[in-house]
Amino acid sequence: MEYQVVIPAAGQGKRMKAGMNKQFIELHHQPIIVHTLKVFEQDDWCQGIIVVINEAEREQFHTLFEQFPIKKVVSMVSGGAERQHSVYNGLKAVKNSEIVLIHDGARPFITMEKIHELVKEAEEHGAAILAVPMKDTVKRAFDGFVAETVERSSLWAVQTPQAFRISLVLEAHEQARKDGYVGTDDASLVERMGKKVKIIEGDYRNIKLTTPDDLLFAEAILSNWPSC
Ligand code: CTP
Ligand code: MG
16 A cells, blocks of 8 residues: 655744744654654655645755655645645645645654554545544633533544545645635544544554643653664
């Protein structure tokens, strides 16, 4: 089986407060983006990596991919104002691939096993995402008071990668653009077209590095990571 992967890495990392794009922060002497790309580099099913970048950082990314080395990057495209715009630019660069994965550059703890599960399910259903059952009780709030306690057993916390048939996800992005809709993940754009999205149970370690605390968790995860 084969796929290509789009990696949005064009954000500013404002919540990380590192004064730079968080993709370049080092964990165990390697930048976060390198940790993220390694599994795709090693996966025989992966036919190409499309990295979405901020134009001002093109040289920095290029140097890293030579240094570490990451050889499967077939294209580096410019990002947009929102993650969704960045992903759309990346999707347009996908060539000759039936299945595309979309995976955050800031999510370095993804395994080949989960990637393969996603690809198989996306081939069958058109769309598949990774998610973990919610551990916390979730309440909807209004004006500082609880409006409702949401039934936890049906709640899932969603991660990336998300895997799609390329024709389906491109159509969903184009429809969202026409409607001026901006979603918080790519699957939501497919859902609003009335299409089914398969959930695959993921791993709690597949965190997105968002705030400074996440770097502490990342160090702990990395210390127990098989390839280390
Ligand atoms: N991203 C992107 N283009 C954007 C915004 C985000 O490619 N316009 C990417 C980020 O680089 C990241 C992923 O989408 O890998 C998930 O976004 P997020 O965690 O929100 O990262 P940032 O937008 O960089 O962080 P923040 O929201 O704190 O500024
Ligand atoms: Mg963001």
